[in-house]
Amino acid sequence: MAGRALALTVAAALGLLTLGPLVMVLARAGGAAGLGPADWAAVRFTLLQAALSAGVSVALAIPVARALARRRFVGRGALIALLGAPFLLPVIVAVLGLLAVFGRAGLVNRGIEALGLPPVPIYGLHGVVLAHVFFNMPLAVRLILQGWFAIPAERFRLAATLGFGPSEVARHLERPMLREVVPGALAVVFVICLSSFAVALTLGGGPRATTVELAIYQALRFQFDLGRAAMLAAVQVGLCAAAVLAAGAFALPSGFGAGLDRAPVPLAPRGWRRLADGLAIAAAAAFLILPLGMVAARGLPGLFNLPAEVWPALGRSFAVALPSAVLSVGGAMTLALASPRFGLVATLPLAVSSLVLGTGLFLVAHPFVNPERLALAVTMLVNATLSLPFAYRILAPEARALQADFGRLAETLDLRGLARLRWLILPRLRRPLGFSLGVSAALAMGDLGVIALFADEGGATLPLLVQRLMGAYRMEQAAGAALVLVLASFSLFWLFDRGGRHASS
Amino acid sequence: MLHLDRLLIRQDDFQLFADWTVDEGERIAVIGPSGGGKSTLLMTLAGFIAPTQGRVLWRGEDLAPLGPGRRPMSILFQDQNLFPHLTLRQNLGLGLSPRLRLARNDEAKIATALDRVGLAGLAEARPGRLSGGQQGRAALARVLLQARPILLLDEPFAALGPALKAEMLALVASIATECRATVLLVTHDPGDAKAFAARTVLVADGEALAPRPTADLFADPPAALRAYLGG
Numbered sequence: 001m002a003g004r005a006l007a008l009t010v011a012a013a014l015g016l017l018t019l020g021p022l023v024m025v026l027a028r029a030g031g032a033a034g035l036g037p038a039d040w041a042a043v044r045f046t047l048l049q050a051a052l053s054a055g056v057s058v059a060l061a062i063p064v065a066r067a068l069a070r071r072r073f074v075g076r077g078a079l080i081a082l083l084g085a086p087f088l089l090p091v092i093v094a095v096l097g098l099l100a101v102f103g104r105a106g107l108v109n110r111g112i113e114a115l116g117l118p119p120v121p122i123y124g125l126h127g128v129v130l131a132h133v134f135f136n137m138p139l140a141v142r143l144i145l146q147g148w149f150a151i152p153a154e155r156f157r158l159a160a161t162l163g164f165g166p167s168e169v170a171r172h173l174e175r176p177m178l179r180e181v182v183p184g185a186l187a188v189v190f191v192i193c194l195s196s197f198a199v200a201l202t203l204g205g206g207p208r209a210t211t212v213e214l215a216i217y218q219a220l221r222f223q224f225d226l227g228r229a230a231m232l233a234a235v236q237v238g239l240c241a242a243a244v245l246a247a248g249a250f251a252l253p254s255g256f257g258a259g260l261d262r263a264p265v266p267l268a269p270r271g272w273r274r275l276a277d278g279l280a281i282a283a284a285a286a287f288l289i290l291p292l293g294m295v296a297a298r299g300l301p302g303l304f305n306l307p308a309e310v311w312p313a314l315g316r317s318f319a320v321a322l323p324s325a326v327l328s329v330g331g332a333m334t335l336a337l338a339s340p341r342f343g344l345v346a347t348l349p350l351a352v353s354s355l356v357l358g359t360g361l362f363l364v365a366h367p368f369v370n371p372e373r374l375a376l377a378v379t380m381l382v383n384a385t386l387s388l389p390f391a392y393r394i395l396a397p398e399a400r401a402l403q404a405d406f407g408r409l410a411e412t413l414d415l416r417g418l419a420r421l422r423w424l425i426l427p428r429l430r431r432p433l434g435f436s437l438g439v440s441a442a443l444a445m446g447d448l449g450v451i452a453l454f455a456d457e458g459g460a461t462l463p464l465l466v467q468r469l470m471g472a473y474r475m476e477q478a479a480g481a482a483l484v485l486v487l488a489s490f491s492l493f494w495l496f497d498r499g500g501r502h503a504s505s
Numbered sequence: 506m507l508h509l510d511r512l513l514i515r516q517d518d519f520q521l522f523a524d525w526t527v528d529e530g531e532r533i534a535v536i537g538p539s540g541g542g543k544s545t546l547l548m549t550l551a552g553f554i555a556p557t558q559g560r561v562l563w564r565g566e567d568l569a570p571l572g573p574g575r576r577p578m579s580i581l582f583q584d585q586n587l588f589p590h591l592t593l594r595q596n597l598g599l600g601l602s603p604r605l606r607l608a609r610n611d612e613a614k615i616a617t618a619l620d621r622v623g624l625a626g627l628a629e630a631r632p633g634r635l636s637g638g639q640q641g642r643a644a645l646a647r648v649l650l651q652a653r654p655i656l657l658l659d660e661p662f663a664a665l666g667p668a669l670k671a672e673m674l675a676l677v678a679s680i681a682t683e684c685r686a687t688v689l690l691v692t693h694d695p696g697d698a699k700a701f702a703a704r705t706v707l708v709a710d711g712e713a714l715a716p717r718p719t720a721d722l723f724a725d726p727p728a729a730l731r732a733y734l735g736g
Contacts, residue, residue: 413600
């Protein structure tokens with residue numbers, strides 16, 4: 001069958017793209033000296049910040065999820081939708097927003113100084129954890145919220161007829177659910193934070209706040225020590241693979257699931273709990289909205305003073321994002337339609353990180369060409385590879401339903417190849433295809449990872465340009481460029497997602 | 506002639522054996538307890554399941570090399586016989602050309618087929634707008650257009666009420682006569698078999714028994730059929 005041959009080709013390409021760089025990295029690392037003290041410090045810091053980020057994100061997410069589960073208020077749907085936004089938000093934009101709120105001259109420190117106290121610096125471990133909580137607390141809320149809605153309404157009805165108070169509900173219904181959901185949420189956030197690069201690059205750094213991912217970048221970019229970079233990449237692969245395998249026992253991120261609104265309102269206790277829920281919701285909303293608002297507020301004046309490099313950088317970002325999204329979603333769709341057995345291949349990229357793939361591809365390329373010339377192509381390929389698992393998770397259930405419902409009918413009508421694609425697959429998978437294209441495009445648009453490794457002075461994508469402007473303390477221009485970036489990312493997502501929703505009738 | 510030549514289907518701990526023939530233009534009912542293998546037999550004939558041993562021959566030709574879309578058969582399943590995102594015209598058109606490249610006289614054929622099953626004027630409707638009975642008619646209209654010599658029906662009207670089902674079976678019978686098609690109808694309702702088929706295949710205890718005249722079979726049912734019918 002043609003579909004099967006195509007799926008095998010995609011699987012082989014994916015295997016080559018993930019395992020090939022790995023082999024290069026391992027081969028090169030074999031000849032290198034062992035880990036030095038600085039490298040061990042990076043490993044320790046990576047584990048520490050990931051554990052702290054996971055713990056804090058989930059601890060804060062529980063009261064927010066509980067409040068969202070049992071309260072109904074104006075704007076609740078919008079807030080739940082907003083929880084999905086950080087996933088698509090370019091990291092560098094969020095960092096700028098967090099700096100505007102928590103940085104040295106930010107809102108919080110100005111308040112502290114007004115009280116006559118010394119400012120709290122943002123750089124270092126707590127800044128890294130803060131940014132990770134900004135990204136992952138919303139994800140954890142969505143995961144835990146799904147757990148809340150998975151408790152059947154009949155249970156809550158039964159609890160009401162038995163006269164349960166809030167503490168009995170917590171004991172008999174909520175805590176058993178949390179015991180099942182929380183380990184998965186912790187694992188997901190931990191895995192995501194393990195390969196943190198852009199956050200560590202901007203808010204960490206220095207010997208005491210360097211992740212392995214950042215150390216790879218420094219080894220390649222500043223020391224041009226290929227052996228050490230390869231060694232660190234091998235360590236990073238070991239960490240990620242171990243964490244993904246350990247997390248495999250739990251749920252992996254499907255944090256943008258729809259249908260969070262069906263369940264009826266469970267028991268909503270009054271009194272101080274109502275106030276506490278209100279506070280949790282308000283604090284979470286402020287934590288998400290304030291930094292974004294600050295990017296907009298600071299970026300607007302910057303829009304009229306944009307450096308000329310912004311537009312070619314934006315063009316390069318589109319040139320990366322669009323083919324990356326098409327490749328990623330096309331590959332994911334091919335695998336999802338062929339057989340559930342390809343699921344394992346589709347999750348393979350979760351075990352590698354942007355900088356690991358980048359290092360491997362750098363090792364492949366640099367004997368033959370100047371890696372700078374490949375910057376955009378490599379960034380595109382790496383992004384397509386890394387977002388494929390997400391696209392697969394969005395498409396796989398729908399593709400399976402499509403085959404179950406219409407596979408046989410299509411066979412008996414001899415509907416195959418392009419005709420099958422045109423008359424069956426595209427129309428029926430339009431929504432998840434649009435959504436996953438939007439997610440992949442936005443992720444690639446905002447990516448600040450492998451591009452930092454390859455790009456020369458003139459070849460930056462927009463996220464890298466924003467980071468460089470920040471590094472040069474041109475903060476107003478950085479904010480303006482960040483605003484352009486976030487508008488471009490969300491527009492891409494919106495256009496694709498909307499294209500999928502509004503089927504031509 | 507449709508020849509099931511020492512056909513054996515084995516799946517895990519399930520097995521089914523069949524060795525008999527059906528004449529061209531005959532209408533056969535396939536009856537038996539659920540889980541006995543009625544649908545499995547049909548899916549094997551259609552090419553969705555490869556037999557463990559034996560062959561399916563049509564006019565002396567082994568069908569094994571042909572995929573489901575290339576066999577001389579059209580099939581109606583229990584449900585999902587139409588694509589909900591396509592109009593009736595497109596759904597029917599797929600019976601004429603899988604790439605949906607329709608010539609002018611194809612359009613005329615589609616209109617005639619819709620008219621024949623009482624759905625004239627609904628060419629641009631999508632299946633979601635139709636009742637269950639109308640959807641069955643639309644699927645039959647496509648069968649009419651496909652004009653393949655064998656028609657396999659896997660309880661396609663089980664969800665319809667008795668009167669509607671009888672009407673649909675009558676329509677199948679007249680269409681089959683028109684196309685001179687050989688029909689195999691899987692059903693769990695003895696009434697369907699008696700009304701529709703001159704001969705009936707009983708599927709039970711790992712074997713699809715050679716077709717027997719329907720009236721004889723029900724007048725003197727074997728033990729397996731007695732158990733199935735109850736009383």
